[in-house]
Amino acid sequence: MTQALDTQKTIAIAVSNLNFSYPDQANVLDNLNFTIQQGERVGLIGPNGAGKTTLFFCLCGVLSPTSGGVQLWGKPVEVGQFRPEIGLVFQNPSDQLFSASVWDDVAFGPENMGLSPDEVKSRTQKALHLTGVTELADRPPHHLSGGQKRMVAIASVLAMHPQAIVYDEPSANLDLRSRRRLIHFLQASPETLLISSHDLDLILEVTSRTLLLDSGNLIADGSPAEIMGNRQMMLDHGLEVPYPLE
Numbered sequence: 001m002t003q004a005l006d007t008q009k010t011i012a013i014a015v016s017n018l019n020f021s022y023p024d025q026a027n028v029l030d031n032l033n034f035t036i037q038q039g040e041r042v043g044l045i046g047p048n049g050a051g052k053t054t055l056f057f058c059l060c061g062v063l064s065p066t067s068g069g070v071q072l073w074g075k076p077v078e079v080g081q082f083r084p085e086i087g088l089v090f091q092n093p094s095d096q097l098f099s100a101s102v103w104d105d106v107a108f109g110p111e112n113m114g115l116s117p118d119e120v121k122s123r124t125q126k127a128l129h130l131t132g133v134t135e136l137a138d139r140p141p142h143h144l145s146g147g148q149k150r151m152v153a154i155a156s157v158l159a160m161h162p163q164a165i166v167y168d169e170p171s172a173n174l175d176l177r178s179r180r181r182l183i184h185f186l187q188a189s190p191e192t193l194l195i196s197s198h199d200l201d202l203i204l205e206v207t208s209r210t211l212l213l214d215s216g217n218l219i220a221d222g223s224p225a226e227i228m229g230n231r232q233m234m235l236d237h238g239l240e241v242p243y244p245l246e
Protein backbone atom coordinates (compact mmCIF):
# COMPACT_ATOMS: atom_id res chain seq x y z
CA MET A 1 0.00 0.00 0.00
CA THR A 2 2.73 2.43 1.03
CA GLN A 3 4.76 1.39 -1.98
CA ALA A 4 1.80 1.97 -4.31
CA LEU A 5 1.31 5.46 -2.88
CA ASP A 6 5.01 6.25 -3.24
CA THR A 7 4.99 5.15 -6.86
CA GLN A 8 1.95 7.28 -7.58
CA LYS A 9 3.59 10.28 -5.93
CA THR A 10 6.45 10.23 -8.40
CA ILE A 11 4.19 10.39 -11.47
CA ALA A 12 4.17 14.05 -12.40
CA ILE A 13 2.05 13.90 -15.56
CA ALA A 14 -0.43 11.14 -16.41
CA VAL A 15 -2.26 11.22 -19.73
CA SER A 16 -5.13 8.73 -20.00
CA ASN A 17 -7.20 7.93 -23.09
CA LEU A 18 -6.76 11.53 -24.19
CA ASN A 19 -8.73 12.57 -27.26
CA PHE A 20 -9.05 16.04 -28.67
CA SER A 21 -10.88 17.48 -31.69
CA TYR A 22 -11.15 21.11 -32.74
CA PRO A 23 -14.62 22.05 -34.06
CA ASP A 24 -13.30 21.91 -37.64
CA GLN A 25 -10.51 19.36 -37.17
CA ALA A 26 -11.33 15.94 -35.74
CA ASN A 27 -9.03 13.53 -33.86
CA VAL A 28 -6.11 15.91 -33.44
CA LEU A 29 -5.14 13.81 -30.40
CA ASP A 30 -6.10 10.17 -30.75
CA ASN A 31 -6.35 8.18 -27.54
CA LEU A 32 -3.00 9.12 -25.99
CA ASN A 33 -1.71 7.25 -22.95
CA PHE A 34 1.61 7.92 -21.22
CA THR A 35 3.06 9.01 -17.89
CA ILE A 36 6.03 11.17 -17.04
CA GLN A 37 7.85 10.64 -13.78
CA GLN A 38 8.86 13.52 -11.58
CA GLY A 39 12.32 14.70 -12.62
CA GLU A 40 12.19 13.08 -16.06
CA ARG A 41 13.33 15.06 -19.11
CA VAL A 42 11.27 14.10 -22.12
CA GLY A 43 11.46 15.24 -25.73
CA LEU A 44 8.32 15.34 -27.88
CA ILE A 45 9.04 15.07 -31.60
CA GLY A 46 6.80 14.85 -34.64
CA PRO A 47 6.12 16.56 -37.96
CA ASN A 48 4.18 19.80 -38.42
CA GLY A 49 0.58 19.37 -37.37
CA ALA A 50 1.26 16.21 -35.33
CA GLY A 51 -0.61 17.68 -32.34
CA LYS A 52 2.30 18.69 -30.09
CA THR A 53 1.03 22.16 -29.19
CA THR A 54 -2.52 20.86 -28.79
CA LEU A 55 -1.23 18.22 -26.37
CA PHE A 56 0.62 20.89 -24.37
CA PHE A 57 -2.56 22.99 -24.18
CA CYS A 58 -4.44 19.96 -22.82
CA LEU A 59 -1.70 19.28 -20.24
CA CYS A 60 -1.89 22.84 -18.93
CA GLY A 61 -5.68 23.20 -18.90
CA VAL A 62 -5.84 25.66 -21.81
CA LEU A 63 -7.93 23.22 -23.86
CA SER A 64 -10.48 20.76 -22.54
CA PRO A 65 -10.09 17.20 -23.91
CA THR A 66 -12.95 15.80 -25.97
CA SER A 67 -12.60 12.70 -23.81
CA GLY A 68 -10.08 11.21 -21.42
CA GLY A 69 -7.89 13.44 -19.36
CA VAL A 70 -4.68 14.54 -17.70
CA GLN A 71 -3.59 14.31 -14.09
CA LEU A 72 -0.78 16.33 -12.55
CA TRP A 73 0.60 14.70 -9.41
CA GLY A 74 -2.58 12.64 -9.20
CA LYS A 75 -5.00 15.58 -9.47
CA PRO A 76 -7.12 15.98 -12.63
CA VAL A 77 -6.49 19.05 -14.79
CA GLU A 78 -9.62 21.18 -15.18
CA VAL A 79 -9.77 23.65 -18.04
CA GLY A 80 -9.18 27.23 -16.94
CA GLN A 81 -8.01 26.22 -13.46
CA PHE A 82 -4.61 27.66 -12.59
CA ARG A 83 -2.15 24.90 -11.73
CA PRO A 84 1.08 26.49 -10.52
CA GLU A 85 2.84 23.12 -10.48
CA ILE A 86 3.11 23.20 -14.29
CA GLY A 87 4.38 26.03 -16.48
CA LEU A 88 4.06 26.43 -20.24
CA VAL A 89 6.61 28.30 -22.34
CA PHE A 90 4.74 29.18 -25.52
CA GLN A 91 6.07 28.59 -29.01
CA ASN A 92 5.94 32.34 -29.67
CA PRO A 93 7.24 34.29 -26.65
CA SER A 94 5.25 37.36 -27.73
CA ASP A 95 2.08 35.41 -26.82
CA GLN A 96 3.35 35.32 -23.26
CA LEU A 97 4.61 38.88 -22.74
CA PHE A 98 2.14 41.72 -22.40
CA SER A 99 3.30 44.08 -19.62
CA ALA A 100 4.97 47.48 -19.90
CA SER A 101 8.29 46.17 -18.58
CA VAL A 102 10.16 42.90 -18.33
CA TRP A 103 10.06 43.17 -14.54
CA ASP A 104 6.25 43.51 -14.55
CA ASP A 105 5.88 40.51 -16.86
CA VAL A 106 8.02 38.28 -14.66
CA ALA A 107 6.34 39.55 -11.46
CA PHE A 108 2.84 39.04 -12.90
CA GLY A 109 2.61 35.31 -12.10
CA PRO A 110 3.77 35.48 -8.48
CA GLU A 111 1.59 38.56 -7.90
CA ASN A 112 -1.44 36.63 -9.11
CA MET A 113 -0.56 33.76 -6.81
CA GLY A 114 -1.27 36.15 -3.93
CA LEU A 115 2.31 36.14 -2.64
CA SER A 116 3.68 38.90 -0.43
CA PRO A 117 5.45 41.85 -2.14
CA ASP A 118 8.78 40.67 -0.68
CA GLU A 119 8.28 37.16 -2.07
CA VAL A 120 7.23 38.55 -5.47
CA LYS A 121 10.35 40.71 -5.55
CA SER A 122 12.64 37.89 -4.54
CA ARG A 123 11.17 35.44 -7.08
CA THR A 124 11.31 38.03 -9.85
CA GLN A 125 14.95 38.88 -9.13
CA LYS A 126 15.90 35.21 -8.99
CA ALA A 127 14.08 34.28 -12.22
CA LEU A 128 15.67 37.21 -14.08
CA HIS A 129 19.09 36.17 -12.76
CA LEU A 130 18.66 32.48 -13.64
CA THR A 131 17.74 33.32 -17.21
CA GLY A 132 20.46 35.95 -17.56
CA VAL A 133 18.14 38.88 -18.31
CA THR A 134 18.47 41.01 -15.16
CA GLU A 135 19.80 43.93 -17.18
CA LEU A 136 16.61 43.95 -19.29
CA ALA A 137 14.29 44.42 -16.28
CA ASP A 138 13.19 47.96 -17.19
CA ARG A 139 12.84 47.39 -20.94
CA PRO A 140 9.46 46.98 -22.66
CA PRO A 141 9.24 43.31 -23.71
CA HIS A 142 8.01 44.21 -27.20
CA HIS A 143 11.30 46.06 -27.86
CA LEU A 144 13.42 42.97 -27.20
CA SER A 145 15.02 40.61 -29.70
CA GLY A 146 13.54 37.15 -30.23
CA GLY A 147 16.22 35.48 -28.10
CA GLN A 148 15.79 38.01 -25.28
CA LYS A 149 12.00 37.57 -25.39
CA ARG A 150 12.43 33.81 -25.14
CA MET A 151 14.51 34.06 -21.96
CA VAL A 152 12.08 36.60 -20.43
CA ALA A 153 9.17 34.25 -21.23
CA ILE A 154 11.06 31.45 -19.46
CA ALA A 155 11.73 33.77 -16.50
CA SER A 156 8.01 34.58 -16.26
CA VAL A 157 7.29 30.86 -15.93
CA LEU A 158 10.18 30.15 -13.50
CA ALA A 159 8.95 32.90 -11.15
CA MET A 160 5.91 30.74 -10.40
CA HIS A 161 8.21 27.91 -9.22
CA PRO A 162 6.57 25.16 -11.29
CA GLN A 163 7.70 21.60 -10.67
CA ALA A 164 7.20 20.73 -14.34
CA ILE A 165 7.81 22.94 -17.37
CA VAL A 166 6.51 22.31 -20.86
CA TYR A 167 8.57 24.01 -23.57
CA ASP A 168 7.03 24.40 -27.03
CA GLU A 169 9.77 24.85 -29.66
CA PRO A 170 12.13 26.68 -27.30
CA SER A 171 14.98 27.13 -29.81
CA ALA A 172 12.83 28.49 -32.66
CA ASN A 173 14.38 31.66 -34.12
CA LEU A 174 17.41 31.63 -31.83
CA ASP A 175 20.89 32.31 -33.18
CA LEU A 176 23.68 29.84 -32.43
CA ARG A 177 24.90 31.56 -29.28
CA SER A 178 21.40 32.03 -27.82
CA ARG A 179 20.52 28.43 -28.67
CA ARG A 180 23.67 27.15 -26.96
CA ARG A 181 22.87 29.25 -23.90
CA LEU A 182 19.34 27.84 -23.85
CA ILE A 183 20.68 24.27 -24.09
CA HIS A 184 23.01 24.87 -21.12
CA PHE A 185 20.13 26.45 -19.22
CA LEU A 186 17.83 23.49 -19.92
CA GLN A 187 20.55 20.97 -19.03
CA ALA A 188 20.90 22.65 -15.63
CA SER A 189 17.13 22.93 -15.01
CA PRO A 190 15.95 20.85 -12.05
CA GLU A 191 12.28 20.69 -13.09
CA THR A 192 10.47 17.83 -14.81
CA LEU A 193 10.76 18.81 -18.48
CA LEU A 194 8.68 18.08 -21.57
CA ILE A 195 10.13 19.77 -24.63
CA SER A 196 8.72 19.74 -28.13
CA SER A 197 11.09 20.67 -30.90
CA HIS A 198 12.07 20.21 -34.52
CA ASP A 199 15.63 20.86 -33.27
CA LEU A 200 16.45 17.19 -32.71
CA ASP A 201 20.02 17.94 -31.65
CA LEU A 202 18.65 20.01 -28.77
CA ILE A 203 16.28 17.17 -27.84
CA LEU A 204 19.24 14.79 -27.91
CA GLU A 205 21.39 17.03 -25.72
CA VAL A 206 18.75 17.85 -23.12
CA THR A 207 16.38 14.89 -22.75
CA SER A 208 16.68 11.21 -21.90
CA ARG A 209 13.38 9.91 -23.27
CA THR A 210 11.62 10.56 -26.57
CA LEU A 211 7.93 10.52 -27.49
CA LEU A 212 7.16 10.46 -31.22
CA LEU A 213 3.76 11.87 -32.12
CA ASP A 214 2.19 11.83 -35.59
CA SER A 215 -1.41 12.59 -36.59
CA GLY A 216 -2.31 12.68 -32.91
CA ASN A 217 -1.03 9.14 -32.31
CA LEU A 218 1.80 8.20 -29.99
CA ILE A 219 3.97 6.26 -32.43
CA ALA A 220 6.90 5.48 -30.15
CA ASP A 221 8.11 6.07 -26.61
CA GLY A 222 11.67 5.13 -25.68
CA SER A 223 15.27 6.19 -25.43
CA PRO A 224 16.43 8.99 -27.76
CA ALA A 225 18.91 6.66 -29.49
CA GLU A 226 16.31 3.96 -30.01
CA ILE A 227 13.75 6.34 -31.50
CA MET A 228 15.71 9.09 -33.23
CA GLY A 229 18.31 6.56 -34.41
CA ASN A 230 15.64 4.49 -36.19
CA ARG A 231 16.05 5.78 -39.75
CA GLN A 232 12.99 4.06 -41.20
CA MET A 233 10.68 5.14 -38.41
CA MET A 234 11.96 8.70 -38.60
CA LEU A 235 11.46 8.78 -42.39
CA ASP A 236 7.98 7.29 -42.06
CA HIS A 237 7.02 10.26 -39.91
CA GLY A 238 8.66 13.03 -41.90
CA LEU A 239 11.78 13.26 -39.73
CA GLU A 240 15.50 12.69 -40.18
CA VAL A 241 18.02 10.97 -37.93
CA PRO A 242 19.95 13.75 -36.16
CA TYR A 243 23.62 13.98 -37.13
CA PRO A 244 25.10 12.60 -33.86
CA LEU A 245 23.06 9.39 -34.29
CA GLU A 246 23.88 8.81 -37.96
Ligand SMILES: Nc1ncnc2c1ncn2[C@@H]1O[C@H](COP(=O)(O)OP(=O)(O)OP(=O)(O)O)[C@@H](O)[C@H]1O
Binds near residue numbers: 023024047050051054
Ligand atom coordinates in the same frame (compact mmCIF):
# COMPACT_ATOMS: atom_id res chain seq x y z
N1 LIG B 1 -7.31 26.50 -33.25
C1 LIG B 1 -7.35 25.48 -34.12
N2 LIG B 1 -8.49 25.20 -34.79
C2 LIG B 1 -8.56 24.18 -35.68
N3 LIG B 1 -7.52 23.34 -35.94
C3 LIG B 1 -6.37 23.58 -35.30
C4 LIG B 1 -6.21 24.65 -34.35
N4 LIG B 1 -4.94 24.62 -33.88
C5 LIG B 1 -4.33 23.59 -34.49
N5 LIG B 1 -5.18 22.96 -35.34
C6 LIG B 1 -4.91 21.77 -36.15
O1 LIG B 1 -4.59 20.72 -35.26
C7 LIG B 1 -3.51 19.93 -35.79
C8 LIG B 1 -2.39 19.88 -34.78
O2 LIG B 1 -1.83 21.19 -34.65
P1 LIG B 1 -0.71 21.50 -33.56
O3 LIG B 1 -0.43 22.97 -33.62
O4 LIG B 1 -1.11 20.92 -32.26
O5 LIG B 1 0.52 20.68 -34.17
P2 LIG B 1 2.07 20.75 -33.85
O6 LIG B 1 2.54 19.34 -33.78
O7 LIG B 1 2.33 21.61 -32.67
O8 LIG B 1 2.63 21.41 -35.17
P3 LIG B 1 3.96 22.31 -35.47
O9 LIG B 1 5.14 21.39 -35.36
O10 LIG B 1 3.72 22.77 -36.87
O11 LIG B 1 3.98 23.44 -34.47
C9 LIG B 1 -3.16 20.54 -37.13
O12 LIG B 1 -3.83 19.83 -38.14
C10 LIG B 1 -3.69 21.95 -37.04
O13 LIG B 1 -4.05 22.44 -38.29
